[in-house]
Amino acid sequence: MTQIRFAVAGARGRMGQAVIRVLNERELIVATTFDKGDAIDLSQADAVIDFTTPAATLALAEACAEEGQRRAKPLAHIIGSTGFMPEQIAALEAYGSRNILLRSGNFSLGVNMLMGLVRQAAAKLGPDAWDIEVLEAHHKRKVDAPSGTALMLGDAAADGRGVNLNEVRVAARDGLTGQREPGTIGFSVIRGGGIIGEHSVLFAAEDEVITLSHSARDRTLFARGAVEAALWAAAQSPGLYDMQDVLGFR
Numbered sequence: 001m002t003q004i005r006f007a008v009a010g011a012r013g014r015m016g017q018a019v020i021r022v023l024n025e026r027e028l029i030v031a032t033t034f035d036k037g038d039a040i041d042l043s044q045a046d047a048v049i050d051f052t053t054p055a056a057t058l059a060l061a062e063a064c065a066e067e068g069q070r071r072a073k074p075l076a077h078i079i080g081s082t083g084f085m086p087e088q089i090a091a092l093e094a095y096g097s098r099n100i101l102l103r104s105g106n107f108s109l110g111v112n113m114l115m116g117l118v119r120q121a122a123a124k125l126g127p128d129a130w131d132i133e134v135l136e137a138h139h140k141r142k143v144d145a146p147s148g149t150a151l152m153l154g155d156a157a158a159d160g161r162g163v164n165l166n167e168v169r170v171a172a173r174d175g176l177t178g179q180r181e182p183g184t185i186g187f188s189v190i191r192g193g194g195i196i197g198e199h200s201v202l203f204a205a206e207d208e209v210i211t212l213s214h215s216a217r218d219r220t221l222f223a224r225g226a227v228e229a230a231l232w233a234a235a236q237s238p239g240l241y242d243m244q245d246v247l248g249f250r
Protein backbone atom coordinates (compact mmCIF):
# COMPACT_ATOMS: atom_id res chain seq x y z
CA MET A 1 0.00 0.00 0.00
CA THR A 2 1.30 3.50 -0.80
CA GLN A 3 2.14 5.60 2.22
CA ILE A 4 -0.13 8.50 3.14
CA ARG A 5 1.57 11.90 2.85
CA PHE A 6 0.50 14.39 5.52
CA ALA A 7 0.11 18.15 5.54
CA VAL A 8 -0.08 19.88 8.93
CA ALA A 9 -1.98 23.19 9.18
CA GLY A 10 -1.35 25.45 12.18
CA ALA A 11 2.05 23.79 12.45
CA ARG A 12 3.51 26.24 14.98
CA GLY A 13 0.46 25.96 17.28
CA ARG A 14 0.14 23.76 20.37
CA MET A 15 -1.74 21.02 18.50
CA GLY A 16 0.21 21.42 15.25
CA GLN A 17 3.44 20.78 17.18
CA ALA A 18 1.93 17.74 18.90
CA VAL A 19 0.74 16.34 15.54
CA ILE A 20 4.19 16.75 13.96
CA ARG A 21 5.74 14.96 16.96
CA VAL A 22 3.33 12.01 16.60
CA LEU A 23 3.87 11.80 12.81
CA ASN A 24 7.64 11.78 13.32
CA GLU A 25 7.43 9.18 16.13
CA ARG A 26 5.41 6.94 13.83
CA GLU A 27 7.80 7.58 10.91
CA LEU A 28 4.94 8.84 8.74
CA ILE A 29 5.57 11.26 5.87
CA VAL A 30 5.23 14.98 6.66
CA ALA A 31 4.94 16.39 3.14
CA THR A 32 4.28 20.01 4.08
CA THR A 33 3.51 22.22 7.08
CA PHE A 34 2.10 25.72 7.09
CA ASP A 35 0.81 28.45 9.35
CA LYS A 36 -1.00 31.77 9.13
CA GLY A 37 0.34 33.84 6.22
CA ASP A 38 2.07 30.90 4.46
CA ALA A 39 1.08 29.78 0.97
CA ILE A 40 -0.93 26.52 1.02
CA ASP A 41 0.64 23.92 -1.29
CA LEU A 42 -1.18 20.59 -1.03
CA SER A 43 0.25 19.12 -4.25
CA GLN A 44 2.35 16.55 -2.34
CA ALA A 45 -0.21 15.69 0.37
CA ASP A 46 -2.98 13.08 0.68
CA ALA A 47 -4.32 14.07 4.12
CA VAL A 48 -4.37 17.42 5.91
CA ILE A 49 -4.49 17.60 9.71
CA ASP A 50 -5.96 20.93 10.69
CA PHE A 51 -6.02 22.41 14.21
CA THR A 52 -6.37 26.11 13.40
CA THR A 53 -9.40 28.43 13.46
CA PRO A 54 -12.85 28.25 11.82
CA ALA A 55 -11.92 30.80 9.14
CA ALA A 56 -8.63 29.04 8.35
CA THR A 57 -10.41 25.67 8.20
CA LEU A 58 -12.95 26.97 5.68
CA ALA A 59 -10.19 28.34 3.45
CA LEU A 60 -8.37 25.03 3.71
CA ALA A 61 -11.50 23.08 2.74
CA GLU A 62 -11.59 25.09 -0.49
CA ALA A 63 -7.87 24.47 -1.10
CA CYS A 64 -8.41 20.71 -0.57
CA ALA A 65 -11.34 20.69 -3.01
CA GLU A 66 -9.32 22.56 -5.68
CA GLU A 67 -6.34 20.23 -5.27
CA GLY A 68 -8.66 17.19 -5.31
CA GLN A 69 -9.96 18.23 -8.74
CA ARG A 70 -6.46 17.79 -10.13
CA ARG A 71 -6.19 14.11 -9.19
CA ALA A 72 -8.07 10.82 -9.11
CA LYS A 73 -8.33 10.55 -5.30
CA PRO A 74 -9.82 13.36 -3.13
CA LEU A 75 -7.91 14.74 -0.15
CA ALA A 76 -8.76 13.83 3.42
CA HIS A 77 -9.31 16.92 5.59
CA ILE A 78 -9.09 16.12 9.30
CA ILE A 79 -10.55 19.03 11.26
CA GLY A 80 -9.86 19.58 14.96
CA SER A 81 -10.55 23.34 15.00
CA THR A 82 -13.45 24.37 17.24
CA GLY A 83 -15.54 27.51 17.74
CA PHE A 84 -17.54 27.35 14.48
CA MET A 85 -20.76 29.33 14.11
CA PRO A 86 -23.73 27.30 12.74
CA GLU A 87 -23.46 28.95 9.30
CA GLN A 88 -19.74 28.09 9.15
CA ILE A 89 -20.54 24.44 9.88
CA ALA A 90 -23.09 24.43 7.05
CA ALA A 91 -20.54 25.97 4.66
CA LEU A 92 -17.91 23.45 5.72
CA GLU A 93 -20.21 20.46 5.39
CA ALA A 94 -20.94 21.40 1.79
CA TYR A 95 -17.35 20.34 1.05
CA GLY A 96 -18.29 16.77 2.03
CA SER A 97 -19.24 16.16 -1.61
CA ARG A 98 -15.68 16.96 -2.77
CA ASN A 99 -13.39 16.19 0.19
CA ILE A 100 -13.14 13.36 2.68
CA LEU A 101 -14.09 15.56 5.60
CA LEU A 102 -13.63 14.27 9.14
CA ARG A 103 -14.39 16.72 11.94
CA SER A 104 -14.35 16.17 15.69
CA GLY A 105 -14.23 18.55 18.64
CA ASN A 106 -12.25 15.88 20.47
CA PHE A 107 -10.13 13.07 19.01
CA SER A 108 -9.70 11.09 22.25
CA LEU A 109 -11.13 7.61 22.67
CA GLY A 110 -12.32 8.53 26.17
CA VAL A 111 -14.50 11.48 25.16
CA ASN A 112 -16.00 9.56 22.25
CA MET A 113 -16.81 6.70 24.63
CA LEU A 114 -18.26 9.21 27.13
CA MET A 115 -20.63 10.56 24.48
CA GLY A 116 -22.32 7.14 24.26
CA LEU A 117 -22.66 6.94 28.06
CA VAL A 118 -24.12 10.45 28.23
CA ARG A 119 -26.64 9.70 25.47
CA GLN A 120 -27.71 6.52 27.28
CA ALA A 121 -28.04 8.24 30.68
CA ALA A 122 -29.98 11.17 29.20
CA ALA A 123 -32.41 8.78 27.53
CA LYS A 124 -33.17 7.12 30.88
CA LEU A 125 -33.10 10.17 33.21
CA GLY A 126 -36.07 12.31 32.18
CA PRO A 127 -36.32 16.11 32.52
CA ASP A 128 -39.05 15.97 35.19
CA ALA A 129 -36.60 14.70 37.81
CA TRP A 130 -33.12 15.18 36.28
CA ASP A 131 -31.33 18.38 35.28
CA ILE A 132 -28.35 18.15 32.90
CA GLU A 133 -25.37 20.49 33.21
CA VAL A 134 -22.13 20.36 31.18
CA LEU A 135 -18.97 21.70 32.84
CA GLU A 136 -15.64 22.32 31.13
CA ALA A 137 -12.25 23.73 32.12
CA HIS A 138 -9.36 24.69 29.80
CA HIS A 139 -6.11 26.65 29.69
CA LYS A 140 -6.12 30.46 29.68
CA ARG A 141 -5.14 30.67 25.98
CA LYS A 142 -8.26 28.97 24.65
CA VAL A 143 -10.30 31.43 22.56
CA ASP A 144 -13.68 29.69 22.14
CA ALA A 145 -16.36 28.73 24.66
CA PRO A 146 -18.04 26.44 25.40
CA SER A 147 -15.43 23.99 24.11
CA GLY A 148 -16.12 21.84 21.07
CA THR A 149 -16.13 18.83 23.38
CA ALA A 150 -18.68 20.38 25.75
CA LEU A 151 -20.95 21.00 22.77
CA MET A 152 -20.50 17.40 21.57
CA LEU A 153 -21.44 16.15 25.04
CA GLY A 154 -24.41 18.53 25.15
CA ASP A 155 -25.49 17.25 21.73
CA ALA A 156 -25.24 13.65 22.95
CA ALA A 157 -27.40 14.49 25.99
CA ALA A 158 -29.96 16.32 23.85
CA ASP A 159 -29.97 13.43 21.39
CA GLY A 160 -30.63 10.98 24.24
CA ARG A 161 -33.66 13.07 25.19
CA GLY A 162 -34.83 13.40 21.59
CA VAL A 163 -34.46 17.21 21.53
CA ASN A 164 -32.36 19.72 19.61
CA LEU A 165 -29.52 21.19 21.70
CA ASN A 166 -30.02 24.66 20.19
CA GLU A 167 -33.56 24.73 21.60
CA VAL A 168 -32.61 23.77 25.18
CA ARG A 169 -29.11 25.20 25.56
CA VAL A 170 -28.38 27.73 28.34
CA ALA A 171 -24.94 29.17 27.69
CA ALA A 172 -24.46 31.56 30.61
CA ARG A 173 -26.10 32.61 33.87
CA ASP A 174 -25.56 35.93 35.58
CA GLY A 175 -27.72 38.15 37.78
CA LEU A 176 -31.37 37.53 38.55
CA THR A 177 -31.79 34.53 36.27
CA GLY A 178 -35.01 33.08 37.66
CA GLN A 179 -35.40 29.39 38.41
CA ARG A 180 -33.93 26.74 36.17
CA GLU A 181 -36.25 25.76 33.30
CA PRO A 182 -36.91 21.97 33.28
CA GLY A 183 -35.40 20.24 30.25
CA THR A 184 -32.69 22.83 29.62
CA ILE A 185 -29.01 21.85 29.30
CA GLY A 186 -26.67 24.34 30.96
CA PHE A 187 -23.01 25.01 30.19
CA SER A 188 -20.36 26.26 32.65
CA VAL A 189 -16.89 27.32 31.57
CA ILE A 190 -13.60 27.72 33.48
CA ARG A 191 -10.43 29.19 31.91
CA GLY A 192 -7.10 29.16 33.72
CA GLY A 193 -3.43 28.23 33.67
CA GLY A 194 -2.42 25.24 31.60
CA ILE A 195 -5.46 22.97 32.06
CA ILE A 196 -5.44 20.63 29.04
CA GLY A 197 -9.17 19.75 29.04
CA GLU A 198 -11.63 18.72 31.77
CA HIS A 199 -15.24 17.82 30.95
CA SER A 200 -18.11 16.65 33.15
CA VAL A 201 -21.78 16.04 32.55
CA LEU A 202 -23.89 16.28 35.69
CA PHE A 203 -27.28 14.64 36.03
CA ALA A 204 -28.77 16.33 39.11
CA ALA A 205 -31.95 15.12 40.85
CA GLU A 206 -33.41 16.39 44.13
CA ASP A 207 -31.49 13.94 46.32
CA GLU A 208 -28.66 12.59 44.16
CA VAL A 209 -26.19 13.60 41.45
CA ILE A 210 -24.52 11.45 38.80
CA THR A 211 -21.32 12.82 37.25
CA LEU A 212 -19.80 11.41 34.06
CA SER A 213 -16.41 12.95 33.36
CA HIS A 214 -13.23 12.92 31.32
CA SER A 215 -9.84 14.39 32.06
CA ALA A 216 -7.15 14.90 29.40
CA ARG A 217 -3.62 14.84 30.84
CA ASP A 218 -1.57 15.52 27.70
CA ARG A 219 -2.62 17.05 24.37
CA THR A 220 -0.58 14.38 22.52
CA LEU A 221 -3.71 12.32 23.17
CA PHE A 222 -5.66 14.43 20.66
CA ALA A 223 -2.81 14.36 18.15
CA ARG A 224 -2.61 10.56 18.25
CA GLY A 225 -6.36 10.35 17.66
CA ALA A 226 -6.18 12.79 14.75
CA VAL A 227 -3.39 10.80 13.07
CA GLU A 228 -5.42 7.57 13.48
CA ALA A 229 -8.42 9.40 12.04
CA ALA A 230 -6.38 10.57 9.03
CA LEU A 231 -5.09 7.06 8.29
CA TRP A 232 -8.67 5.78 8.43
CA ALA A 233 -10.09 8.66 6.38
CA ALA A 234 -7.56 8.34 3.57
CA ALA A 235 -9.21 5.02 2.61
CA GLN A 236 -12.78 6.46 2.50
CA SER A 237 -14.86 8.12 -0.22
CA PRO A 238 -15.80 11.82 -0.08
CA GLY A 239 -18.32 12.50 2.69
CA LEU A 240 -18.77 13.73 6.24
CA TYR A 241 -17.26 11.64 9.01
CA ASP A 242 -16.34 11.99 12.66
CA MET A 243 -14.43 10.11 15.34
CA GLN A 244 -17.43 7.90 16.08
CA ASP A 245 -17.01 6.46 12.55
CA VAL A 246 -13.27 5.91 13.04
CA LEU A 247 -13.85 4.07 16.32
CA GLY A 248 -16.80 2.07 14.95
CA PHE A 249 -19.14 3.53 17.60
CA ARG A 250 -21.93 4.53 15.25
Ligand SMILES: NC(=O)C1=CN([C@@H]2O[C@H](COP(=O)(O)OP(=O)(O)OC[C@H]3O[C@@H](n4cnc5c(N)ncnc54)[C@H](OP(=O)(O)O)[C@@H]3O)[C@@H](O)[C@H]2O)C=CC1
Pocket residue numbers: 009010011012013014015016034035036037051052053055056079080081082083104105106107108144148219222
Ligand atom coordinates in the same frame (compact mmCIF):
# COMPACT_ATOMS: atom_id res chain seq x y z
N1 LIG B 1 -10.50 18.37 18.29
C1 LIG B 1 -9.60 18.20 19.26
O1 LIG B 1 -9.36 17.07 19.75
C2 LIG B 1 -8.85 19.40 19.72
C3 LIG B 1 -9.15 20.61 19.19
N2 LIG B 1 -8.42 21.72 19.53
C4 LIG B 1 -8.75 22.93 18.80
O2 LIG B 1 -7.75 23.15 17.82
C5 LIG B 1 -7.60 24.54 17.58
C6 LIG B 1 -6.15 24.95 17.75
O3 LIG B 1 -5.77 24.76 19.09
P1 LIG B 1 -4.27 25.08 19.58
O4 LIG B 1 -3.30 24.31 18.80
O5 LIG B 1 -4.30 24.96 21.05
O6 LIG B 1 -4.18 26.65 19.20
P2 LIG B 1 -2.91 27.50 18.78
O7 LIG B 1 -3.34 28.92 18.80
O8 LIG B 1 -1.74 27.07 19.58
O9 LIG B 1 -2.64 27.04 17.27
C7 LIG B 1 -3.40 27.44 16.16
C8 LIG B 1 -2.44 27.60 15.01
O10 LIG B 1 -3.18 27.85 13.82
C9 LIG B 1 -2.51 28.89 13.13
N3 LIG B 1 -3.36 29.56 12.17
C10 LIG B 1 -4.23 30.58 12.37
N4 LIG B 1 -4.77 30.95 11.19
C11 LIG B 1 -4.21 30.16 10.25
C12 LIG B 1 -4.34 30.08 8.84
N5 LIG B 1 -5.16 30.92 8.17
N6 LIG B 1 -3.65 29.13 8.17
C13 LIG B 1 -2.80 28.31 8.81
N7 LIG B 1 -2.61 28.36 10.15
C14 LIG B 1 -3.32 29.27 10.85
C15 LIG B 1 -2.03 29.81 14.24
O11 LIG B 1 -1.04 30.69 13.76
P3 LIG B 1 -0.87 32.14 14.52
O12 LIG B 1 -0.50 31.81 15.93
O13 LIG B 1 0.21 32.81 13.72
O14 LIG B 1 -2.20 32.82 14.43
C16 LIG B 1 -1.49 28.77 15.22
O15 LIG B 1 -0.18 28.36 14.89
C17 LIG B 1 -8.57 25.24 18.55
O16 LIG B 1 -9.77 25.51 17.86
C18 LIG B 1 -8.80 24.18 19.63
O17 LIG B 1 -10.01 24.32 20.29
C19 LIG B 1 -7.41 21.66 20.42
C20 LIG B 1 -7.09 20.46 21.02
C21 LIG B 1 -7.77 19.23 20.71
Ligand SMILES: O=C(O)C1=N[C@H](C(=O)O)C[C@H](O)C1
Pocket residue numbers: 082105106138142146147148149150196197198
Ligand atom coordinates in the same frame (compact mmCIF):
# COMPACT_ATOMS: atom_id res chain seq x y z
O1 LIG C 1 -8.45 24.27 22.88
C1 LIG C 1 -8.11 23.21 23.45
O2 LIG C 1 -7.06 23.10 24.07
C2 LIG C 1 -9.01 22.05 23.34
N1 LIG C 1 -10.02 22.15 22.52
C3 LIG C 1 -10.95 21.12 22.22
C4 LIG C 1 -12.34 21.58 22.58
O3 LIG C 1 -12.69 22.73 22.30
O4 LIG C 1 -13.11 20.77 23.11
C5 LIG C 1 -10.58 19.78 22.75
C6 LIG C 1 -9.79 19.76 24.02
O5 LIG C 1 -10.66 19.81 25.10
C7 LIG C 1 -8.70 20.81 24.07
